[in-house]
Amino acid sequence: MLTAVPEATSHRRTWQAEATLAEIAATQGGVISRRQAFGAGLGRDSIRRRLRAGRWSRVHAGVYAVAPSRPTLHRVWAGLLYAGADAVASHHTAAWLDGFAHEPAEIEVTIPERRRVRPVAGIRVYRSIAIESRRHPSRIPPRTRVEDTVLDLAERADHVGDMVAVVSWACRERLTTAERIAVVAAGRKKFRNRPELAAVLEDVASGTLAVLEHLYLTLVERAHGLPAGLRQVGIGRGLRTEYRDVYYRGFGLVVELDGAVGHSADADRSRDMRRDNADVLAGQLVLRFMFADVARRPCVVAAQVLLALGQRGWDGRPRRCGPACQLDVD
Numbered sequence: 001m002l003t004a005v006p007e008a009t010s011h012r013r014t015w016q017a018e019a020t021l022a023e024i025a026a027t028q029g030g031v032i033s034r035r036q037a038f039g040a041g042l043g044r045d046s047i048r049r050r051l052r053a054g055r056w057s058r059v060h061a062g063v064y065a066v067a068p069s070r071p072t073l074h075r076v077w078a079g080l081l082y083a084g085a086d087a088v089a090s091h092h093t094a095a096w097l098d099g100f101a102h103e104p105a106e107i108e109v110t111i112p113e114r115r116r117v118r119p120v121a122g123i124r125v126y127r128s129i130a131i132e133s134r135r136h137p138s139r140i141p142p143r144t145r146v147e148d149t150v151l152d153l154a155e156r157a158d159h160v161g162d163m164v165a166v167v168s169w170a171c172r173e174r175l176t177t178a179e180r181i182a183v184v185a186a187g188r189k190k191f192r193n194r195p196e197l198a199a200v201l202e203d204v205a206s207g208t209l210a211v212l213e214h215l216y217l218t219l220v221e222r223a224h225g226l227p228a229g230l231r232q233v234g235i236g237r238g239l240r241t242e243y244r245d246v247y248y249r250g251f252g253l254v255v256e257l258d259g260a261v262g263h264s265a266d267a268d269r270s271r272d273m274r275r276d277n278a279d280v281l282a283g284q285l286v287l288r289f290m291f292a293d294v295a296r297r298p299c300v301v302a303a304q305v306l307l308a309l310g311q312r313g314w315d316g317r318p319r320r321c322g323p324a325c326q327l328d329v330d
């Protein structure tokens with residue numbers, strides 16, 4: 001009877017340790033670190049027994065999966081725990097967590113410049129001397145602030161279109177604004193794509209909130225000397241406000257731009273048709289272009305917009321975008 005007390009105490013401590021780790025894992029995508037297991041009261045032998053029994057599985061060195069979770073969130077937490085307590089999710093991983101990027105193929109984390117982490121498959125580690133100021137103060141999993149995430153991705157962009165995509169997506173989701181991104185960018189002494197970023201931020205601030213809209217602005221409108229349209233203009237329809245991609249105020253011309261994704265379903269086509277019909281009945285002229293029209297045949301698009309503007313009173317002087325331009329300006 002006396003010898004049962006230590007055994008009962010040991011079982012109770014083990015149960016308490018597992019309960020503590022279950023709570024931690026529930027907030028960490030089903031994974032824990034070896035340090036956390038030690039802190040809860042388990043020793044190396046206890047960890048080995050759980051691994052041999054298949055109750056836990058090793059994800060990375062010192063990181064264990066102990067409960068089911070969403071696969072990507074599981075990988076994010078595993079990467080953070082592997083990289084250390086001061087690591088934050090960054091780049092595409094942080095953007096995905098905040099809702100303005102697709103699921104990342106690999107987990108990207110940033111750690112302080114002074115530390116080193118052994119490379120491991122599936123995790124890309126960056127180092128930064130400014131990680132503390134770029135860490136979001138409250139979001140879990142730990143990640144960079146939205147503005148810093150946008151800038152990290154914009155700096156790595158190989159094409160302006162990639163930069164437009166990340167900036168416009170974050171702003172379209174109302175997670176930040178072009179003005180706030182510009183303020184944070186000004187505080188970075190080094191930034192590889194600063195001139196391109198400034199131009200993109202100016203366009204986004206004026207209402208260009210998608211890659212296709214930016215292409216229309218640069219390849220069609222500006223390149224051919226057309227008047228500046230208004231972006232994302234709200235038009236009241238009863239109790240609703242509907243937004244138009246480009247609106248040439250004073251000429252009653254609406255230009256709608258259909259991206260490659262999101263306009264194929266019957267419900268989307270029906271919605272677009274109702275909106276176009278309502279605009280026409282209200283006296284507006286509606287032109288609708290697909291991604292391929294704007295990206296591959298901008299001169300043809302410009303010619304149609306120019307014709308519509310001319311019919312409605314615009315007497316400005318368009319221009320050819322280059323020697324091979326198909327626009328007739330004579």
